[in-house]
Amino acid sequence: MGIDIYAEWDGMSEAEKAAQITGFSAEHGHVGYLREAYHGEPYATKVLVPEAFEELRVPIYADTLRDRLPAALVVAEQREREIYGVTDDTEINRVLRSYSDFVELCARKEAETGEPCLIIASY
Numbered sequence: 001m002g003i004d005i006y007a008e009w010d011g012m013s014e015a016e017k018a019a020q021i022t023g024f025s026a027e028h029g030h031v032g033y034l035r036e037a038y039h040g041e042p043y044a045t046k047v048l049v050p051e052a053f054e055e056l057r058v059p060i061y062a063d064t065l066r067d068r069l070p071a072a073l074v075v076a077e078q079r080e081r082e083i084y085g086v087t088d089d090t091e092i093n094r095v096l097r098s099y100s101d102f103v104e105l106c107a108r109k110e111a112e113t114g115e116p117c118l119i120i121a122s123y
Contacts, residue, residue, distance in 0.1 A: 001037075001038050002024065002037040002038050002123070003034075003035065003036045003037075003038070003043060003045050003046075003121065003123040004024075004033070004035055004121070004122040004123065005033070005034040005035075005045050005048075005049060005052065005102075005119060005120070005121055006020055006032060006033055006119070006120040006122070007032035007033075007102065007105060007106050007109070007117040007118070007119055007120075008032070008117060008118040008120060009032075009106075009109035009110075009112075009113055009115070009117045010113040010115055011112075011113060016031070016032070019031040019032075020032055020033040022035075024037075026095050026098060027094050027098045028098060029097070029099055029100070029101035029102030029103075029105070030098070030101035030102070030104075030105060031105070032102065032105050032106070032117070033102075034098065034099065034102050036079070039079075039083050039084070040079075040083050042075045042078065042079065043075070043079075044072045044073070044075040044076035044079060045072075045121070047071050047075050048065065048068050048069065048099065048102075048103075049065070049068075049121065051119075052119045052120065052121035053121055053123070056121050056122075057118060057119075057120050057121075058118070059115070059116040059117065059118050059119070060106075060117065060119045061110065061116040062103070062106050062107035062110045062111075062116065062117075065102075065103045065107070066103055069099065069100065069103050072099055073096050073099055073100070076095055076096055076099055077092055077095075077096060080092045080095055105117075106119075
């Protein structure tokens with residue numbers, strides 16, 4: 001079990017939706033999907049999109065995501081090191097890159113559509 005975060009945007013294609021079905025990958029932010037397992041706090045997703053845990057489906061502007069990203073990356077790295085015992089920076093950076101990619105995708109889609117992405121939390 002875990003936390004799944006999805007981004008949706010106006011004009012999202014079926015192929016884009018299907019790309020988010022990743023088998024619970026922690027490295028697919030580039031398609032609008034973030035994943036954290038329930039292995040203990042803190043949770044980086046709760047730092048990045050806290051309102052999605054209150055409303056489950058909420059639009060969040062890219063500027064807000066960008067502002068929160070540095071703190072979310074700190075938490076994501078902390079989880080990798082402390083909860084999972086990962087010490088390889090390459091492995092850690094793959095997870096961190098997923099968060100950055102997620103925010104970049106949301107910013108790009110907001111620029112294209114003029115509307116913030118709808119962020120959906122499933123947990």
